[in-house]
Amino acid sequence: MPLRDHFHRSNNRRPNWGKVHGMWPAVLIQHLVRVLPPRYTVGPLIHVGTPEVDVAVHDAEAEASPDEAPGGITATAVLPAPTLTADTDPPDADEFAARVYDIDEGERLVASVEFVSPANKDRPESRRMFVAKCADFVQQGVCVSVIDLVSDRRFNLYADLLDFLGHSDPSMAGPPVPHLYAVTVRKREASPRWQLETWAHPLAVGLPLPSIPLWWAASEGTLLDLEGTYEETCRTVRLTD
Numbered sequence: 001m002p003l004r005d006h007f008h009r010s011n012n013r014r015p016n017w018g019k020v021h022g023m024w025p026a027v028l029i030q031h032l033v034r035v036l037p038p039r040y041t042v043g044p045l046i047h048v049g050t051p052e053v054d055v056a057v058h059d060a061e062a063e064a065s066p067d068e069a070p071g072g073i074t075a076t077a078v079l080p081a082p083t084l085t086a087d088t089d090p091p092d093a094d095e096f097a098a099r100v101y102d103i104d105e106g107e108r109l110v111a112s113v114e115f116v117s118p119a120n121k122d123r124p125e126s127r128r129m130f131v132a133k134c135a136d137f138v139q140q141g142v143c144v145s146v147i148d149l150v151s152d153r154r155f156n157l158y159a160d161l162l163d164f165l166g167h168s169d170p171s172m173a174g175p176p177v178p179h180l181y182a183v184t185v186r187k188r189e190a191s192p193r194w195q196l197e198t199w200a201h202p203l204a205v206g207l208p209l210p211s212i213p214l215w216w217a218a219s220e221g222t223l224l225d226l227e228g229t230y231e232e233t234c235r236t237v238r239l240t241d
Helices: 017-032 055-063 124-139 157-164 226-236
Strands: 040-047 095-102 108-115 143-148 181-190 193-202 211-217 220-225
Touching (some): 017 040, 017 095, 108 124, 124 143, 143 157, 143 211, 157 181, 157 193, 181 211, 193 211
Parallel strands (some): 108 143
Antiparallel strands (some): 040 095, 095 108, 143 181, 181 193, 211 220
């Protein structure tokens, strides 16, 4: 079955991307648990909106005496005023992901499937935040897969990620630059150097989705059946278009 446009529906019906983004990670997880070796675990990460304030920390700070440092030591230093004060709105840090952890290494994150949301693409600071997160994962040796079905914002965060890492992918050069895509990115040791490897596939409404690799170790991984899991997601939440 083909990829639907979950942002521009017929008869001016409301976008239904939220149902897909909310359910697809769970469906992928159900498929991953069947192939993951026993030393690995996988779980969802769903977070919508701005980060929450840690109320306990906030209350503790409010109760602390302004003239006394922790441990009863009197604070005598006069701290300088900031060089810049500006009103700002923190970008919404939407996260829809399925993450794989290595239990034998203290549940170290080894792979993540990231689903791009509209809030990840709506503002320059939101795009930078998403790219920086993925770049940090790659630099730490985490395999990252990115799935972008956001059809109403024509940005390519994979191309931005490669640019951040100092590389480019001719398949995403355009024109026009694809704004729907599925890609896997990882850093692999190839002694005496490291190599950046990517598997990128432009997507299009009306066409089937590809399968992309997900690696949890240097030579261990599986193919993510995006088409099969996407269709299962649409059936589960009863989407017909």
